[in-house]
Amino acid sequence: MKVPILVVFTVLAIQCSECSAPWSDVLDKFSNKTSHLLDFVRTKGRSVKQFYVDSVQGKLTTYFAKNDNPSTEYDKESFKKQLGIKRKFKDYMAQAEAAQNQVFDSMAPKKVEYDCEDDDPAIHMTTPQLIALHGYHAESHTVVTEDGYILTIHRIPFAKKASSKVSPQKTALLHHGLLGSSADWIIPGPQKGLPYILSEVGYDVWLANVRGNTYSRAHVSRNTDSFAFWNFTFHEVSQFDLPAVIDYIMEIKNGQAKINYIGHSMGTTALFAMLSTKTEYNHILRAGFALAPVAFMTNLKSPIRLLAKFSNDIEYLMKLLGANEFLPQNSVLRWLSKHACEINHYEEAICENSLFVLCGYDENQFNRSLLPIILGHVPAGASTRTLVHYAQEIKNKGRFQMFDYGPSGNLKQYGTTNPPEYPVHEITLPIALFSSDNDWLASDIDVTNLYIQLANPIEHYVVPFKEFNHIDFLWAIDAPTLVYDKLLQLLEKGVGGANNSYGGIDANVIRV
Known part of the structure; x- marks a missing residue:
């Protein structure tokens, strides 16, 4: 608290150093500035507190499933997800204790589940x-x-x-x-x-x-x-x-x-x-x-449906997705595929989600040992207009139609x-x-x-x-x-x- 007061006092002193105002005026100014500062802090403090309650405390409460009496259908669905998260967290804890490891070692072990060669030539x-x-x-x-x-x-x-x-x-x-x-x-x-x-x-x-x-x-x-x-x-x-x-x-x-x-x-x-x-x-x-x-x-779950609302604005979609080619093969994916054997579970999950985000993901059936070679060959390239064409179909109630060039x-x-x-x-x-x-x-x-x-x-x-x-x-x-x-x-x-x-x-x- 001493530092803010010193700063305010210094600012006031500088402001008044070039004037001949008596010290009584300086003190009045100091009191006014202090009052404004306190009001500002109280206001921001309330805002910060409210932000914490709304955005942090609420989410933490939600995350750990403290809402034991869900009322709406949305709350009930959210409640189920919360319980699932809580169970998974407990499973991680139990796994860590059983293996006598730290929690994060359990969540992201240093050794991945599958074995493959870092320099596997098949990748390329x-x-x-x-x-x-x-x-x-x-x-x-x-x-x-x-x-x-x-x-x-x-x-x-x-x-x-x-x-x-x-x-x-x-x-x-x-x-x-x-x-x-x-x-x-x-x-x-x-x-x-x-x-x-x-x-x-x-x-x-x-x-x-x-x-x-x-x-x-x-x-x-x-x-x-x-x-x-x-x-x-x-x-x-x-x-x-x-x-x-x-x-x-x-x-x-x-x-x-x-x-x-x-x-x-x-x-x-x-x-x-x-x-x-x-x-x-x-x-x-x-x-x-x-x-x-x-x-x-008509009945997609894929995030590709989110493109549908922009399908009438082809120029905007082309800027959003790429003027010509959508998701080209590039050196980043090749590098990632080469080092897929070294990534931990958290990074591996990101790779899987990015790969399957448009198509869904089946954890039980996905063979993780294929991940390096998959990333070495997929995506192989496609035109952005093909994505636009699919988006147009979705927007037009799922009609199997030819490309829409506008009226x-x-x-x-x-x-x-x-x-x-x-x-x-x-x-x-x-x-x-x-x-x-x-x-x-x-x-x-x-x-x-x-x-x-x-x-x-x-x-x-x-x-x-x-x-x-x-x-x-x-x-x-x-x-x-x-x-x-x-x-x-x-x-x-x-x-x-x-x-x-x-x-x-x-x-x-x-x-x-």
């Missing part, structure tokens, strides 16, 4: 290199689209120990989702990766790469850092990329291929958009298998002021849908809505594991038993039917 390997690493034959093929994008697609032409080096007639084309690449499918390795599994049961496996990702970042005339290069969404993928890839495979296989299309996330969106507008491909493909299918988007732009592009919907009823290809209850992007409501609108559905299979999420279709520990066994079963059904179709298979929803 390409898709063909990863395939070859496991003893499989790998191929790279270059495809040029009608609008000039140069795509690189990958292939496992036959099984690891195949007696004949001739690729089988049965063919599977796998297409990754948003921010992904062909590497997504092979990251889990030979025992759990779908391409390896398909190869071993007699399929010629092709892995697509969408324009703009790590393997398809080239154009015959456009610079990759230009707006013109990145001016596309999943619509252009459906109109140019998929047809070019399918036509190329058919040409390589002399027009005799029976192509089974297996897509994940945006890979299914592009399929539905293509089949509904370029209907001839309903007769070229044999069947479609949609893992975590995204078409209608005048739509009039020029489509001849109407509103963007047209994709005519899902035009899809006649036999298609099986695979969904899960914990999928933040492909909800059960939206997938069911899609299912009932398909002209020739095979099944709607719901993964029999409540916490299974959007990403689990690729990397879940039990994906082979929970998803791929059913997928293989459906692939082998209907072989040799009329038009290679699935005629005669019941179209029903499977829930276990």
Whole structure:
């Protein structure tokens, strides 16, 4: 208290040093200043106290669940979360005491749960290199689209120990989702990766790469850092990329291929958009298998829904998310992947949350040993306009629609002021849908809505594991038993039917 008084007195002395005012005036000024200062302190003190009560004490009370009588529904839900937090905290304490460690050693032990090499070369390997690493034959093929994008697609032409080096007639084309690449499918390795599994049961496996990702970042005339290069969404993928890839495979296989299309996330969106507008491909493909299918988007849990309110302001979203590319592959992610074995549990959790924030997170099914290689390959790149396109769908009540250029732009592009919907009823290809209850992007409501609108559905299979999420279709520990066994079963059904179709298979929803 002495210091503030001394400071005030010094200030007053300086103010009065150049004047001839008597000391009685100085004392009056001192008294007035002191009074004002005390009033200020009392006022701020009350404010600080109130701030503490409202913002600190209340939250601490809430955090440790002292509110034993919740009144509103919100309070009840909050109360449940508080009890959960309290239980977890007690568990940490109990674990620390049992292990005779400090609390924070228990929460963030120095040794991580999995073992991996800091300099694991697989982190920086390409898709063909990863395939070859496991003893499989790998191929790279270059495809040029009608609008000039140069795509690189990958292939496992036959099984690891195949007696004949001739690729089988049965063919599977796998297409990754948003921010992904062909590497997504092979990251889990030979025992759990779908391409390896398909190869071993007699399929010629092709892995697509969408324009703009790590393997398809080239154009015959456009610079990759230009707006013109990145001016596309999943619509252009459906109109140019998929047809070019399918036509190329058919040409390589002399027009005799029976192509089974297996897509994940945006890979299914592009399929539905293509089949509904370029209907001839309903007769070229044999069947479609949609893992975590995204078409209608009315019931999302994903934070991507927060972008919807800005979807009419495309320029603002482009500034917010990146003028051209959304989430590019960069040196920071590569550095993080290299050092993933050294991070503690707290930092590891941050990595997991950032990776799964758009798709949901399933702690029980996520294989942490894959984290270094995942971060080395994901994200592989995507256009910001693709995110904007999805945001527009969400804003427009989940309509599966073409890109919205605004009333005048739509009039020029489509001849109407509103963007047209994709005519899902035009899809006649036999298609099986695979969904899960914990999928933040492909909800059960939206997938069911899609299912009932398909002209020739095979099944709607719901993964029999409540916490299974959007990403689990690729990397879940039990994906082979929970998803791929059913997928293989459906692939082998209907072989040799009329038009290679699935005629005669019941179209029903499977829930276990």
